[in-house]
Amino acid sequence: MSDKKLSTATQVAIYSVVLVVFILCVSALFVYGVSENVFIRNYSAEMRRIFMDSPMGKGYRFGMGRMSIGRGTTEFYVRVDDTVVQNPTELAFVPDVDGYVRTRLEGSSYLFYGFWNGDEKVILGARMDDLDFFLESLSTTLLLSLFVGIVLSVIGGFLLGSRVSKPLKETSRLLKEITLDDLSRRLESDPKTSELAEMKEDLNRALDRIQDGYSRQEQFSSDIAHEIRSPLTAILGFSRLIQRWGSQDPEVVKEAADSIYDTAAKMMTITESLLFLSRPSMEIQVTSFNLRELIHELILGTPSFQSVEFKVDVPNIEVETDKVLLKIVLKVLVENAVKFGGDHPIEITFSDGALNVRDYGKGINEDELDKVFDRFYRSDTSRGGEGHGLGLSIAGKICKVLRLSINAENCKDGGAVFRVKELR
Secondary structure (H helix, E strand, C coil): CCCCCCCHHHHHHHHHHHHHHHHHHHHHHHHHHHHHHHHHHHHHHHHHHHHHHCCCCCCCCCCCCCCCCEECCEECEEEECCEEEECCCCCCCCCCCCEEEEEEECCEEEEEEEEEECCEEEEEEEECHHHHHHHHHHHHHHHHHHHHHHHHHHHHHHHHHHHHHHHHHHHHHHHHHCECCECCCCCCCCCCCHHHHHHHHHHHHHHHHHHHHHHHHHHHHHHHHHHHHHHHHHHHHHHHHHHHHCCCCHHHHHHHHHHHHHHHHHHHHHHHHHHHHHCCCCCCCEEEEEHHHHHHHHHHHCHHHCCCCEEEECCCCEEEEEHHHHHHHHHHHHHHHHHHCCCCCEEEEEECCEEEEECCCCCCCHHHCCCCCCCCCCCCCCCCCCCCCCHHHHHHHHHHHCCCEEEEEECCCCCEEEEEECCC
16 A cells, blocks of 8 residues: 655645635635525515505505506516416416515526515515526636636645745755764755744754764764773783783782772773763752852862862852752862962862862963863873873863853962852
């Protein structure tokens, strides 16, 4: 069984034809019926008026000779009670009617109108050749209008359908052309309707998310290959050292094992950091907490910070954000300051909605200030040292998720300061 679908243009044309035909048919029947009814009522009222203006209608019936009651050269059928006064077409039978009735007698169309004139029942009648001609002309006109309307609706439906389906066809073509080698293609057309414009924006945003997710996975694979190659080489080298000299020198085994352990721990840190950075989204748990208490909790709860001098000038203020994620950011910044601050104290201050973490180290080269939050970036000239260059990248991503801004600046009297802004 064929499962072929109709195109949008065809469907719109069909719906347009059905709708237009329905509207035109209802309108034609309404116009036809109203026109016939108005014509009959007006003609009946005119027959009554002519009769009432005649001597017979005014009560003069005898001694007047033959009276011709009609309209122009057309005489009406006239019956008063049971007496047929006037019967120009010599009808054999006329029904007894009240009000106006249109019927066919002896192959012709007649209009009869019955009413009471005092105590007398009057029935007037006339042939409706002109009404038949009018209704026939009207029906022909309405049928012609219906045919023209159908033709125009088909043409208009296909034109409208083509216009509606154009962005859909462009979307389909674009999706067929998108490959993993090129995810940058986007819809460029300018839809004329709000629904299609919204669909275009939603689709482009979806493609942005797909490209971002694919880029993350691609970057993650590249970073893993780049960063783990050296540790794996070191582990293999120490393993060969154990295989060759381990049985002869226990000290070599211990030294190699310690090196393997340290290298594996670094690999684990790098892997976990990369997995964190590759996550497309993070759940945020917004709570209200004391910022000063969070800083003291971080310093006292981190063993490596116990030997470092801190100068904390943060008031007892309540902030609303994700406490766990903000604590990770602060830990990264404090670890960075401890690493590059030498033996100088680390200053943590708060002012104008910004939390500042400052060290008194060598500072950062001016041309590197906008790179310190890049993944795997490490300065080799001014702030060199151990590390895999992922800490500040993690801090930058968390701040983006928390809708905070983070930046680095050099201080005039030495060192660098990292600022987390818009904390409220």
